[in-house]
Amino acid sequence: DTGVSQDPRHKITKRGQNVTFRCDPISEHNRLYWYRQTLGQGPEFLTYFQNEAQLEKSRLLSDRFSAERPKGSFSTLEIQRTEQGDSAMYLCASSLKRGDEKLFFGSGTQLSVL
């Protein structure tokens, strides 16, 4: 399977703990996006990368959220000091290149903060 891969599929954590999610994009795609989705809402943009460069981060995102894409391959999203409001599905998507922004999504990581 050469689609977008996310790990883990589910994460349950206690409030105040740090969590990290991983995304492996489609191999030839150089753009990678992170979104957050809650029930009944559309995906909310968090950040995106062109290769290893983080080009934009949502102004709504607190400093507790950080993302990296070392070497322009896989990406990690870390949430520090989790809060109950962070509970959501975290979706990763990739696209081929600038000018071709058709997104291909992974299966997501469902985060539950207790």
Add this chain to the structure above:
Amino acid sequence: QKEVEQNSGPLSVPEGAIASLNCTYSDRGSQSFFWYRQYSGKSPELIMFIYSNGDKEDGRFTAQLNKASQYVSLLIRDSQPSDSATYLCAVKASSASKIIFGSGTRLSIRP
């Protein structure tokens, strides 16, 4: 004002009829528009995309763009029960490559 707005539905359409889904967007400079389908418990899947140069048809699906009114629509002909899902409208920002999604319209096809 939300950047991409959709009626949340549910929109109920009889099998075999045409389903019409709409969204409006606020960024007048946007030139790329996408429709994604999301089944319950699954991730969004791209079904149509159009650019500012016109409408597009693919099988039972037609995407239409009205730039003057900042309005995008998706028509599904000969609706099938398998079309029952949430349809997400997405727009590429004119100033960057971020893709902004609407909240989605739930479509239900009744037999």
